[in-house]
Ligand SMILES: Nc1ncnc2c1ncn2[C@@H]1O[C@H](COP(=O)(O)OP(=O)(O)OP(=O)(O)O)[C@@H](O)[C@H]1O
């Protein structure tokens with residue numbers, strides 16, 4: 222049980238401006254808080270938390286202020302479960318008071334302190350401040366890399382992105398057009414200086430990546446089963462439209478379409494969409510059937526794992542982009558070489574620096590993006606020519622298979638760190654934040670696992686470039702990384718010394734009967750029909766979960782016998798976890 226002395230006012234006061242801090246009446250505040258907290262600590266619990274904590278905090282405030290908080294007028298984030306329980310907000314379409322995170326909570330508490338101070342009252346504090354959490358982002362070591370794009374590269378957004386915690390901005394040359402970089406680059410340098418924050422820039426060369434071209438109008442829906450044209454643009458007006466997907470006529474893309482044979486798959490947008498070649502009309506025109514549909518946007522990547530195209534590491538566009546990045550003043554700090562497969566690929570960039578006579582102290586760090594199986598095999602040669610390295614999980618997941626990515630990530634980080642490189646872990650780190658203001662649990666786990674693996678930086682792609690919540694995404698990465706750093710010393714390194722990176726390329730186990738890890742699937746309207754249950758079993762479900770929170774109207778009575786009926790003989794174990 223906690224004691225009055227446990228209420229750690231000092232911890233919160235530390236974060237107040239000096240002038241305010243020196244006037245705060247900590248002792249009187251403690252007395253007041255203690256009385257209120259004890260009143261709600263009905264269970265004499267280890268710690269006062271959740272709903273009761275909120276009741277205590279809200280009681281300590283003038284009513285107008287607490288009402289404003291409940292309506293989320295201040296934009297503070299409250300603990301979701303507590304808010305549900307206490308206010309009923311956020312369920313069934315009511316306006317949601319969002320999320321929680323401990324740092325947010327402390328921010329909120331600080332607001333209360335300031336509010337009370339300005340109302341000439343005492344200081345407010347709470348038991349949760351006892352947790353020895355590091356909140357001072359100036360101490361954060363893991364860098365946040367944010368890709369810039371339409372959602373984040375305005376004059377208004379860049380300082381906000383810096384204040385949210387961005388350490389490195391990524392300028393992705395795949396999307397370089399129309400003078401955008403020329404406008405944005407000086408803004409980064411200007412606001413970094415104005416805000417007194419060291420911010421670096423990473424220029425990312427597209428590499429021999431295949432991409433669809435530009436759109437004629439809105440994103441084009443690709444419907445499963447439909448057959449559409451897939452070809453090289455005949456002219457500048459041959460854009461993507463319903464019934465036709467086009468690619469620009471670069472040397473590599475011409476080679477790709479020429480090499481495509483009937484029966485091979487093309488994966489679009491890191492495999493979200495999949496089409497299969499059903500007819501080859503000419504060396505520049507195909508007909509493809511949509512296998513996995515979606516909404517096709519401009520310049521989305523295309524991968525063709527079954528087709529080997531032999532081309533140089535740096536395309537004509539890369540050389541032009543590299544020349545642009547290298548003449549910037551001040552110079553960019555990093556240049557990424559996409560799809561690097563061997564040391565020689567990086568030499569092509571070094572040769573450009575030599576040709577441009579870039580002095581040693583102005584040379585950006587060379588950062589190969591590891592996204593091809595061949596790069597894992599040739600990692601030693603790659604590391605030799607590099608100062609940084611990116612685990613580019615987007616293309617790696619397509620080229621290597623998704624399930625291989627975590628192991629490859631661990632091996633790559635361990636090897637690159639041993640060689641003293643700066644390692645960036647990239648892609649889909651908080652993908653859901655393209656649409657939502659908070660990350661999912663699994664995204665926070667992924668972010669922290671990257672820090673535990675030893676990554677020096679975590680990257681945002683679409684979340685920062687074109688998502689709805691670029692600043693929140695930066696903060697989510699920064700918060701998760703800071704928290705992970707505080708506890709990582711408790712964990713043992715997972716990759717034993719001497720493990721070779723190429724291990725990630727070894728033949729894959731495909732026999733599901735050998736799997737020991739059980740898959741638990743919660744049943745609900747999407748999966749508990751007589752049609753779906755056998756499909757769920759065939760897909761690999763070992764344990765069905767019947768969640769009593771949603772038990773009503775005889776559903777369980779109908780579903781339970783179905784599980785037993787279809788499981789018979791086909792599943793090693795069927796249980797119901799209730
Ligand atoms: N300048 C831009 N204009 C329009 N959309 C952009 C721009 N920059 C980024 N985006 C959008 O944000 C998404 C994610 O940005 P990112 O820079 O990571 O590109 P990407 O194409 O996904 O990455 P990669 O080059 O690594 O394959 C893009 O796919 C695109 O939809």
Ligand SMILES: CC(=O)C(=O)O
Pocket residue numbers: 559590592612613614615616617647648
């Ligand atoms: C970042 C990138 O290029 C990738 O993950 O594929």
